[in-house]
Amino acid sequence: MDLPIPEREFDFVVIGGGTAGLAVASRLTEDSAVHVVVLEAGQAHLGDPKISRPEQVTQTFGDPQYDWLFKTEKQPFSGDNEYTWSRGKGLGGSSAMNYFCWTKPPAADVDAIEKLGNPGWNWDEYMKYSMRSETFHPPATDDPDAPGLSFEPKFRGKDGPIHSSIAFPYNDIDELTQQTLVNKGLRRLKDPYGGDITGVSTASSNVNPSDYTRSYAATGYFESARDRPNLVVLTEAMVSRVLFSEKTGEEGKTATSVEYIHEGRTCLVHIRAQGEVILSAGAIQSPKILELSGIGRPEVLAAIGVDMKIQLDGVGENVQEHTSMDVSFELARSFPSTAKPPSGPGITAFAYLPLTAATSNASALIDLAVEQVQTRCLGSLAPGLKEQLDLQLDALRDDTTPDFEVVAFPGFKSPVSTPDPAKRYFTMVTVLNHPFSRGTIHAKSADPLDHPSIDPRYFENDFDLELHVQHIKYIRGLAATEPMKSAIVREVDPGPEYISDEDIREYIKKYHWTTWHTIGSCSMLPKEKNGVVDPELKVYGTTNLRVVDLSVIPLHIAAHTQTTVYMIAEKAVDIIRGNRT
Numbered sequence: 064m065d066l067p068i069p070e071r072e073f074d075f076v077v078i079g080g081g082t083a084g085l086a087v088a089s090r091l092t093e094d095s096a097v098h099v100v101v102l103e104a105g106q107a108h109l110g111d112p113k114i115s116r117p118e119q120v121t122q123t124f125g126d127p128q129y130d131w132l133f134k135t136e137k138q139p140f141s142g143d144n145e146y147t148w149s150r151g152k153g154l155g156g157s158s159a160m161n162y163f164c165w166t167k168p169p170a171a172d173v174d175a176i177e178k179l180g181n182p183g184w185n186w187d188e189y190m191k192y193s194m195r196s197e198t199f200h201p202p203a204t205d206d207p208d209a210p211g212l213s214f215e216p217k218f219r220g221k222d223g224p225i226h227s228s229i230a231f232p233y234n235d236i237d238e239l240t241q242q243t244l245v246n247k248g249l250r251r252l253k254d255p256y257g258g259d260i261t262g263v264s265t266a267s268s269n270v271n272p273s274d275y276t277r278s279y280a281a282t283g284y285f286e287s288a289r290d291r292p293n294l295v296v297l298t299e300a301m302v303s304r305v306l307f308s309e310k311t312g313e314e315g316k317t318a319t320s321v322e323y324i325h326e327g328r329t330c331l332v333h334i335r336a337q338g339e340v341i342l343s344a345g346a347i348q349s350p351k352i353l354e355l356s357g358i359g360r361p362e363v364l365a366a367i368g369v370d371m372k373i374q375l376d377g378v379g380e381n382v383q384e385h386t387s388m389d390v391s392f393e394l395a396r397s398f399p400s401t402a403k404p405p406s407g408p409g410i411t412a413f414a415y416l417p418l419t420a421a422t423s424n425a426s427a428l429i430d431l432a433v434e435q436v437q438t439r440c441l442g443s444l445a446p447g448l449k450e451q452l453d454l455q456l457d458a459l460r461d462d463t464t465p466d467f468e469v470v471a472f473p474g475f476k477s478p479v480s481t482p483d484p485a486k487r488y489f490t491m492v493t494v495l496n497h498p499f500s501r502g503t504i505h506a507k508s509a510d511p512l513d514h515p516s517i518d519p520r521y522f523e524n525d526f527d528l529e530l531h532v533q534h535i536k537y538i539r540g541l542a543a544t545e546p547m548k549s550a551i552v553r554e555v556d557p558g559p560e561y562i563s564d565e566d567i568r569e570y571i572k573k574y575h576w577t578t579w580h581t582i583g584s585c586s587m588l589p590k591e592k593n594g595v596v597d598p599e600l601k602v603y604g605t606t607n608l609r610v611v612d613l614s615v616i617p618l619h620i621a622a623h624t625q626t627t628v629y630m631i632a633e634k635a636v637d638i639i640r641g642n643r644t
């Protein structure tokens with residue numbers, strides 16, 4: 064590592080040594096004849112306790128050595144506020160700073176990706192490849208059905224590089240939440256990893272129980288591959304663009320080299336004949352690198368002064384992000400809690416529910432969503448967006464597909480009030496899983512060091528805000544349900560000043576936050592539907608440039624996203640190997 068690499072040729076140049084990038088590089092170099100270089104903009108950080116120790120989970124946030132610290136544009140439909148979007152910088156990328164939640168989407172969400180024109184991207188394939196990435200460590204227990212400890216072996220990976228476990232003890236806030244949700248009509252799931260997540264469940268974590276450390280792309284995939292002579296990993300190498308041959312063949316343009324900045328010098332690395340570039344810079348920077356390479360929308364390239372090589376109108380479009388809200392409560396002194404503030408992230412109790420379970424008003428709300436979609440259709444919907452929104456409407460109508468997520472956090476979490484150290488609190492976190500709004504991420508200039516312009520267009524489709532209002536009301540309904548009702552003294556934030564829908568809306572605009580799950584900026588869709596990559600993850604109009612990271616997911620899923628990224632990487636490697644034989 065950290066070798067200044069001479070201008071030599073490789074079979075694969077991987078841009079970004081993050082979650083997907085290291086997984087792909089490690090798998091490809093299992094074949095000793097295949098030579099791979101990974102160019103990562105950040106530092107290695109290997110063995111750094113701020114990354115490896117679960118109890119230090121937020122220590123990397125806001126530190127530019129570890130965190131890209133992106134800022135969104137001002138959001139006109141969200142009070143003109145700007146929002147900070149953290150992303151991991153260094154080996155392992157965002158898997159080095161995430162919150163350890165190991166979750167998987169419902170089968171229906173993955174099958175929807177196939178329905179959008181992507182054969183082979185369905186739930187069966189998801190299971191096959193995601194299990195390949197995981198080794199699950201069952202809990203040591205005499206009672207396999209004990210709350211928080213139940214699991215189904217057939218849904219869990221047995222010999223993959225990433226270790227998962229039930230690392231954070233199930234505590235009485237988890238039980239309080241889960242029992243209240245059950246009393247509100249949800250069912251308890253034995254194991255939410257088999258494609259049915261609707262109900263109450265306990266999530267695993269990507270913590271290796273053998274030494275209680277973070278299991279992530281750098282430890283899981285890279286450590287076992289790092290001594291291979293056919294793998295070179297260069298850190299602090301900021302890729303600026305991909306260069307193509309002058310001639311365009313029948314199948315498109317061929318990438319010949321990748322340009323990057325290392326120690327203040329601009330350098331090139333070359334690609335062998337039959338070789339490929341794998342773009343794994345994440346959903347925020349992969350579209351920027353395509354644009355700096357001359358691939359994208361004509362008006363974006365013209366504005367930054369980059370000559371167009373391939374017109375692809377979908378680059379940096381169709382951006383979707385999960386938004387999240389906190390509702391915090393003060394616990395009654397009588398609540399017999401042994402729960403201490405979590406020694407790690409401590410997030411284990413999850414629930415996913417359909418809109419129909421969240422409110423008795425669901426059918427009127429669905430009519431409102433249909434009307435909003437139809438109103439927008441009268442205007443100018445981007446190509447392919449109608450199909451996506453129709454699938455979202457179908458999912459809203461379906462009682463078995465979840466639309467929103469509830470997470471119990473056994474501590475105080477709110478940007479508004481200051482907690483009293485003499486009191487105890489817990490927080491219910493809600494997540495909007497399938498936003499209707501669509502945003503953009505585009506290069507702001509031709510300077511590779513400039514952050515891109517990030518415009519998620521939060522709440523441009525007002526229905527997203529309406530759903531968040533329903534979430535807060537649902538949580539208030541939980542607070543009025545036993546056993547939670549007797550366990551709390553008061554709701555702290557938003558609190559009693561925010562009762563009317565209008566007031567709740569204003570509160571949400573000020574205090575919602577990102578869950579760092581951006582998708583869609585290099586969507587896998589048919590080209591005429593604003594696709595950037597085909598189902599083999601190849602960029603349209605190129606012969607040997609693939610995008611392998613979260614940016615390719617075209618429609619959002621009800622899950623935290625790391626398992627999906629490992630799945631994409633594992634499947635990409637099979638596709639690549641299949642093409643080379």
Ligand SMILES: Cc1cc2nc3c(=O)[nH]c(=O)nc-3n(C[C@H](O)[C@H](O)[C@H](O)COP(=O)(O)OP(=O)(O)OC[C@H]3O[C@@H](n4cnc5c(N)ncnc54)[C@H](O)[C@@H]3O)c2cc1C
Pocket residue numbers: 078079080081082083084102103104105149150151152153154155156157158160161162163164165166300301302303343344345346348352578579580581611612613614623624625626628
């Ligand atoms: C704070 C936070 C908490 C999260 N919590 C969870 C969680 O609890 N559970 C969960 O499932 N998911 C969580 N996620 C999301 C999950 O971690 C990400 O979706 C996933 O890791 C993204 O993988 P990726 O490969 O697409 O991108 P990344 O892992 O971000 O990799 C991109 C890599 O490319 C590098 N790079 C970018 N530009 C360049 C360039 N020009 N040249 C060279 N290198 C470049 C970056 O430095 C980075 O290493 C969280 C994310 C964050 C940020």
